[in-house]
Amino acid sequence: MIKQNQLNESNMKPMSGYLAPLVRDIAPSGIRKFFDLVTASKEDIISLGVGEPDFSTPWHVREACVYSLERGNTKYTPNAGVYELREAIAEYLYDSFQTKYEPANEVLVTVGGSEAIDLALRALIVPGDEILVPEPSYVSYSPITRITGGVPVGVETFAKDQFKLTAEALQACITPKSKVLVLSYPSNPTGGIMTYEDWLPIAKLVEEHDLIVISDEIYAELTYGQKHVSFATLPGMWERTILVSGFSKAFAMTGWRLGYACGHPELISAMLKIHQYTVMCAPAMAQVAGLEALKHGLGEKDQMVESYNQRRRLVVQGFRDIGLECHEPQGAFYAFPSIASTGLSSEQFAEQLLYEGKVAAVPGNVFGLGGEGFVRCSYAYSVSQLTEAIDRIGNFIRKL
Structure with a gap:
């Protein structure tokens, strides 16, 4: 030594x-x-x-994984994820939140929602780009932005507004360097949500300033009293939005590290390039479990x-x-x-x-x-x- x-x-x-x-x-x-x-x-x-x-994680989901392993399902999957799982994700999102995606080229299975966020930011950021982040927010957005050479710009939200993002606060932070708006609703850490009416003025600003949106909807299923509204369902926002979610919170599958990103095929294609050179594919056994959760775990x-x-x-x-x-x-x-x-x-x-x-x-x-x-x-x-x-x-x- x-x-x-x-x-x-x-x-x-x-x-x-x-x-x-x-x-x-x-x-x-x-x-x-x-x-x-x-x-x-x-x-x-x-x-x-x-x-x-x-x-x-529900027993039948774990059992599906165990049975898959017993059959020797331990190989690589397609980089974008098993097609049947991508198909189930697209169907689930349409049935639950009315967001429509083609499994073949608009859905990417990732190692947790965290990888999806990282891929999206790396695919979009050019050094010096400003990334707008409503805060308080999940702790990862700003550090990942800095690592890629971007500049995180916090947009403050307040308890008096139930921690909703307001158009006035967002407008005050937009500059000619603004490129991406990162959204996280329902919110970690505040539990705040946004309604369709809340989103309308935000969507108007996104269009006026030609922004791309990364919408982290990992808590979409966990709302109380009002159904979650995906930002991608706003008029004109589908093309501008990368929807990020996963199985960790709603399906009690944190350790499985299974997430996904959905969006315009050119955006997903760019993210796929990074994904295939870094992690290759999400674990095959986790994908089997995710498919079982979507098919039989909604109750x-x-x-x-x-x-x-x-x-x-x-x-x-x-x-x-x-x-x-x-x-x-x-x-x-x-x-x-x-x-x-x-x-x-x-x-x-x-x-x-x-x-x-x-x-x-x-x-x-x-x-x-x-x-x-x-x-x-x-x-x-x-x-x-x-x-x-x-x-x-x-x-x-x-x-x-």
């Missing part, structure tokens, strides 16, 4: 000097930071930090959504009862309570709550503009865990 002093005597730079500056300077995910702290802890901590269903999906809805009401009322303002999330499975009344920053609140209150939540500031003064709490946990967590948070606040 080479000793450290031998390295120091060579002409080798510190290892950080070899890293691409764009990558070296990106901060690690604020979500994973708190997840790692909980994982490393030996104490009785309740984690509300990770956006992962507490349900197991279980609906049962999970109803359970989340019950937990949503419990958590929102729980926060209000202990004195934290909390707007009512209409989608996803996150509550985003304000902790401004405590006098602590989001980071301070989350750290003290973790060590003193034994509850893990994610500080709102990691989600960008408008996130300071809030924390994100997932309610994709059992009722008993959520009830105990609310009690602990209430006790923590009373001791401040």
Whole structure:
């Protein structure tokens, strides 16, 4: 083994000097930071930090995968994904959200929705392009934009507007360099949604300023009271929109890493080029499971959504009862309570709550503009865990 002093005597730079500056300077995910702290802890901590269903993947979906493996289905699939799965995705999206795609050249199966977002941004961005991101938002959009040489531009949304994107806020951030608008509704971390009427003025601006839209609709199935409206269904927006989604949230398949992107064939073709040179194809066994979920798992999906809805009401009322303002999330499975009344920053609140209150939540500031003064709490946990967590948070606040 080479000793450290031998390295120091060579002409080798510190290892950080070899890293691409764009990558070296990106901060690690604020979500994973708190997840790692909980994982490393030996104490009785309740984690509300990770956006992962507490349900197991339905047994018949797992069984389909096992049976496929027993038959030796371990080969590469077509780069774009098994045609039967792409066909099922297109049929599901049309039946559920009235978005129409041709399986042959307008659907791409990816390694989770995260890969689809990465592919879309890399296929579109030229260094210097500005990418508009309504915030608070999922933590990956801005770092991926920076890695590709783009410039992320946050568009702030507010609790008073139920964290909806407004045309006024978007217009104020558009410049001649604006190229892509990244949308994430239902929203992680706020649970905000957009209605058809909400989308109309946004679509008008997209057309006026010749923008391309990446619409991350991974939580589309998780809405409460109002059906999800895909941005691609707005007049004139199909051609401009790359719809991104996957199986992780609605079908409790996070670890399977199965997602998809749909859009104009030229956009999908460009993304496919990157996909085939980097990951080749999504895992064959995950694709088998995804096909089974779409064919026979819709009933279980609906049962999970109803359970989340019950937990949503419990958590929102729980926060209000202990004195934290909390707007009512209409989608996803996150509550985003304000902790401004405590006098602590989001980071301070989350750290003290973790060590003193034994509850893990994610500080709102990691989600960008408008996130300071809030924390994100997932309610994709059992009722008993959520009830105990609310009690602990209430006790923590009373001791401040």
